[in-house]
Amino acid sequence: MxxxxxxxxxxxxxxxxxxxxxxxxxxxxxxxxxxxxxxxxxxxxxxxxxxxxxxxxxxxxxxxxxxxxxxxxxxxxxxxxxxxxxxxxxxxxxxxxxxxxxxxxxxxxxxxxxxxxxxxxxxxxxxxxxxxxxxxxxxxxxxxxxxxxxxxxxxxxxxxxxxxxxxxxxxxxxxxxxxxxxxxxxxxxxxxxxxxxxxxxxxxxxxxxxxxxxxxxxxxxxxxxxxxxxxxxxxxxxxxxxxxxxxxxxxxxxxxAITKNIPIAVAVEHDQRDRIRRAFEEVLTKAGFRIGGANSPYLLTALVTIVPVDLPNNPNQFVRYVVDANLEDRRTGDLLLPFSVDGREGHLSIPEAENRAIRAAETKIKETYGPVLDAYIAQFSAAGE
Known part of the structure; x- marks a missing residue:
């Protein structure tokens, strides 16, 4: 059609x-x-x-x-x-x-x-x-x-x-x-x-x-x-x-040509060995954007939160993870694109549970942030709205 x-x-x-x-x-x-x-x-x-x-x-x-x-x-x-x-x-x-x-x-x-x-x-x-x-x-x-x-x-x-x-x-x-x-x-x-x-x-x-x-x-x-x-x-x-x-x-x-000339910086709080930052950067690079420095007009900020979860009568140790992110236009102060992933992971030890949580967050970011970003870029309001 x-x-x-x-x-x-x-x-x-x-x-x-x-x-x-x-x-x-x-x-x-x-x-x-x-x-x-x-x-x-x-x-x-x-x-x-x-x-x-x-x-x-x-x-x-x-x-x-x-x-x-x-x-x-x-x-x-x-x-x-x-x-x-x-x-x-x-x-x-x-x-x-x-x-x-x-x-x-x-x-x-x-x-x-x-x-x-x-x-x-x-x-x-x-x-x-x-x-x-x-x-x-x-x-x-x-x-x-x-x-x-x-x-x-x-x-x-x-x-x-x-x-x-x-x-x-x-x-x-x-x-x-x-x-x-x-x-x-x-x-x-x-x-x-x-x-x-x-x-x-x-x-x-x-x-x-x-x-x-x-x-x-x-x-x-x-x-x-x-x-x-x-x-x-x-x-x-x-x-x-x-x-x-x-x-x-x-x-x-x-x-x-336009995309590769738009620099986007990425900053992540409470990251582990820059794994979350690199996950976001990989998505942006695949989308054609350039990873920018401190003076970039666009900044993707993210906060990683991992907290223990008490599950009685369970021999494993569990943690809950949340990654909250936002894409900001630094020239105007606009917050353009909120994004979040979360979940729960467990293992015999807390450190390994946390490692699994970061790995799970990396996977979700790589799989889902790209489509979300594409959808945001493609959006226009209807005329007259």
């Missing part, structure tokens, strides 16, 4: 604790303003698009089989339309299969990558689309499209019941009308990408700058999909698309 607009991609909610400092709040508000502007523009584009996929008329029943059932191009001229037929034992199945067959004409070129699907699903399930758009037809269209794996601009034009238990549906896309819709969406998306990536040099190598480029990459993925749709529609609209369009992978190369 491919995704429909930046509005969808922009609707990612903060999963963890949002930072409250003035610097990060301003950066988030700046992005929200860009999203709101683009959303309004997209609503204007889609206001004239086809309604939620559905029949343009009633369902016919019995009689002579319509020509479009076996030869849709005989009714919907190939020069004007792309069409496909689906069938099933009920109307809903027939419509879904028709839209799926129409989508299949476009092939793998319109399949977005997994991360785009995840972003879309989170936005849809979180209600970000509904809250960010006042265009109810658009909201219904994208929800139906998500369920049916269909394309924006697709609609059910004809329905027929053969009287013997089988329903038939014809799904249609009008080439010129749909091409104009996708062309406008691409241009709107591209303007938003340009705004997101117009970051002053002093703000480029920051987590906020990184997030802007992450979002730009996701929108660029969508634009690549839209561009592929235009190529299949084949009405010459591709020639009206900006020649300097970058792909999502182009922006990911820039993301890698």
């Amino acid at each position: 491919f995704k429909i607009s930046p509005l969808i991609l922009l609707g990612i909610f903060f999963l963890g604790c949002q930072s409250t400092g003035p610097g990060t709040t301003k950066a988030r508000n700046d992005v929200d303003a860009l999203i709101a502007s683009a959303s309004a523009e997209i609503d204007a584009v889609l206001a004239g698009s086809s309604p939620t996929p559905g029949s343009s008329g009633g369902i016919s029943s019995g009689g002579i089989e319509p020509r479009w059932v076996t030869a849709p191009e005989s009714v919907y001229d190939r020069r004007t339309y792309i069409s496909a037929v689906g069938y099933g034992n009920n109307r809903n199945t027939a419509e879904r299969r028709a839209l799926a067959a129409l989508t299949a004409i476009f092939g793998q070129s319109i399949q977005s990558e997994a991360q785009s699907r995840i972003v879309y699903s989170e936005a849809l399930s979180g209600g970000a689309i509904s809250s960010a758009s006042g265009n109810s037809d658009f909201v219904n269209l994208i929800k139906t499209s998500a369920e049916m794996d269909s394309l924006v601009g697709a609609e059910i034009k004809d329905l027929w019941f053969d009287g013997s238990g089988t329903y038939y549906a014809a799904a249609v896309m009008e080439r010129a009308k749909t091409a104009a819709l996708y062309r406008d969406l691409i241009n709107t998306n591209q303007r938003l990408i340009n705004d997101l990536t117009a970051v002053p040099e002093g703000e480029r190598y920051t987590l906020d700058g990184l997030r802007r480029f992450q979002l730009a990459a996701a929108i660029a993925d969508t634009n690549t999909t839209f561009l592929n749709v235009l190529r299949v529609l084949g009405d010459g609209s591709v020639g009206n698309i900006p020649v300097n369009m970058k792909t999502g992978n182009d922006y990911r190369l820039e993301i890698a």
Whole structure:
């Protein structure tokens, strides 16, 4: 399934604790303003698009089989339309299969990558689309499209019941009308990408700058999909698309360069032979960040606490461990990302129980901090929130 607009991609909610400092709040508000502007523009584009996929008329029943059932191009001229037929034992199945067959004409070129699907699903399930758009037809269209794996601009034009238990549906896309819709969406998306990536040099190598480029990459993925749709529609609209369009992978190369130029220092209290510090540093390094020194703009602080646990009638000695950490923007004082792991370990002696506790904490940090950090970087509030 491919995704429909930046509005969808922009609707990612903060999963963890949002930072409250003035610097990060301003950066988030700046992005929200860009999203709101683009959303309004997209609503204007889609206001004239086809309604939620559905029949343009009633369902016919019995009689002579319509020509479009076996030869849709005989009714919907190939020069004007792309069409496909689906069938099933009920109307809903027939419509879904028709839209799926129409989508299949476009092939793998319109399949977005997994991360785009995840972003879309989170936005849809979180209600970000509904809250960010006042265009109810658009909201219904994208929800139906998500369920049916269909394309924006697709609609059910004809329905027929053969009287013997089988329903038939014809799904249609009008080439010129749909091409104009996708062309406008691409241009709107591209303007938003340009705004997101117009970051002053002093703000480029920051987590906020990184997030802007992450979002730009996701929108660029969508634009690549839209561009592929235009190529299949084949009405010459591709020639009206900006020649300097970058792909999502182009922006990911820039993301890698930004990441490796963001230094993050790590400081851990009550560490044992720097084992916890090295665990955090390993995760940051794998994520592409540079381990910084005392003057780094970002500081990951952690506190290790290990206390004995009394378990009566147990021959082993037990301890409970807790590692509380936070990522801080030292320029603004924002606490960006709280993180904690804890557990209980035991052995015949307290020192060995403590050693096991540190080893367990190391493992948990290496396994869980990376995904938590990735999720934090990927988070953007929905427009208007």
